[in-house]
Amino acid sequence: MVGSSSASDASAAVESKTIAEQVRAGYAEDDEGIQMTEGAVAHRWQGTAADKKDMSQLGRVQELRRNFQFMSILGFGCTLIATWEVLVTTLLTSLTDGGTAGLLWGFIIVTIGFSFVYLSIAEMASMAPTSGGQYHWVSEFAPKPAQKFLSYIVGWLCFTGWQCAITSITFLAGTIIQGLIVLSNPDTYVAQPWQGTLLIIAITCFAIFFNTVLSKKLPLVEGLLLVLHVLGAFAIIITLWVLAPTADAKTVWTEFTNAGAWNSDGTATMVGLLSPIISMIGFDCVVHMSEEVKDAGSTLPKALLWSVAFNAALGFLMAVTLCFCLGDVTSILSTATGYPFIQVFYNVTHSYAGASVMTSILILTLTSAAIAEVATASRQLWSFARDKGVPGYRWLSKITPGSNIPLNAVLVSLTVTSLLSLINIGSTAALNAILALTTCSLLASYMIVISCVLIKRMRGRPLPDSHFSLGRWGIPVNILALCYLAPVFVFSFFPAATPVTPSTMNWAIVMFTGIMGFATIYYVAVGHKHYVPPVALVMRDIYEQ
Secondary structure, three states, X not given: OOOOOOXXXXXXXXXXXXXXXXXXXXXXXXXXXXXXEOOOOOHHXXXXXXXXXXXXXXXXXXXXXXXXXXXXXHHHHXXXXXXXXXXXXXXXXXXXEOHHHHHHHHHHHHHHHHHHHHHHHHHHHHHOOOOOOHHHHHHHHOOHHHHHHHHHHHHHXXXXXXXXXXXXXXXXXXXXXXXXXXXXXXXXXXXXHHHHHHHHHHHHHHHHHHHHOOHHHHHHHHHHHHHHHHHHHHHHHHHHHHHOOOOOHHHHHHOOOEOOXXXXXXXXXXXXXXXXXXXXXXXXXXXXXXXXXXXHHHHHHHHHHHHHHHHHHHHHHHHHHHHHOOOOHHHXXXXXXXXXXXXXXXXXXXXXXXXXXXXXXXXXXXXXXXXXXXXXXXXXXXXXHHOOOOOOHHHHOOOEXXXXXXXXXXXXXXXXXXXXXXHHHHOHHHHHHHHHHHHHHHHHHHHHHHHHHHHHHHOOOOOOOOOOOOHHHHHHHHHHHHHHHHHHHHHOXXXXXXXXXXXOOOOHHHHHHHHHHHHHHHHHHHHHHHOOOHHHOOOOHHHOO
């Protein structure tokens, strides 16, 4: 247990012990006479014996249905991250800073770097398969004096990252719809920001429908969407292979671009890494669904790592195909659609219908990603509220009977996305900064949690047992992950080009600092009195004094 000098922390610890004891002691029967823990779902939804053991050790009640298995959670991770879709839609960033060579070599570097990050996360997910994810692990693995505060801050980082992620993906889908209309009606339609905002809200509402009315079918839906994710990629790739002229291999792999007027091609390429980073960040999404996965301690690491490998392979194939089939780069960068890939599709097919069909595949897959992102964001928020980490935690931590979903947290995700989308009406630059918060917030959470487990390892402290362990490779893998994360975190705050003006500035650094400042002030003023660090509930032999 965590020792604390403050009376409020001591009372929180006592309350936490009481909660943990109640979790283990209280049993009742549901309407069908099935024995279940008070406040939990029916026995048949509580998973395997290993799941029950994990929940008991974590001091948690099983409140969500464990209806995800390996293939459905694999589909969840693959469709949410949408690697090839994000590479295609953020092509403008890559071509401006780095060019085709920067995109291809950058994607390879990012994939290798993130592989160390996700190996570290997969191990922690196996040690503690909980919807809290990073903030729970920080609570367990950080040095004792810092456990409560650091886990609280990481909880806010994850909340910020995943709520902004919904806005990011729906913004892409909505504005691509506008770009497609521009392509088909160049003389009669002028895209307006308020229209993009309405599309963002509409797509989010569609995702909310799947997360509420069809919540019990979500695993099946995610499995089907995985098929769309794969078939859509090959439909586009094969079309480009057959119809598009191909560029010279030497040019594609060796010529870097510095259209952002940076001091060197190297700096430009680092700035352009944002596109590959966005396409590979966020595979911790499956962790936040862990309390809905059967045999989570064993299934999660496999699903996480396989989804990383699968999406990386599909993304690399798409990146190579695009780079060889771009055609005249200058013309596609100046397209009126706002998205170079739409112009590439039209140039290749010479058909509005053909380009529309290919673009519609992306709209559908990005919308499917939004469905999964709402699920992830709402579970993370619900888990954090369960530990009293946010204002209104009593309301946010409620689970809807029958459907067994955190409905209030889902509705908050809709509200947050709708409010953030309104910024697009006044300033696209401000909205882009909010979108950048997804990247820097999640990168920061990865850095903190991996640093904590690395410190624990280097001090020779025991780690919880797990189905997936890095063993003696743990320290080098953790160090390599941090060596990768540190520079990309810094470059995530860079603007796309110089000279920097208020309209081109990346204001994410200001917003990131503001949110972390708010979280810190709220913790000092109020949060420390209520927040229950997850480690206070944990019952493991290695923590017994």
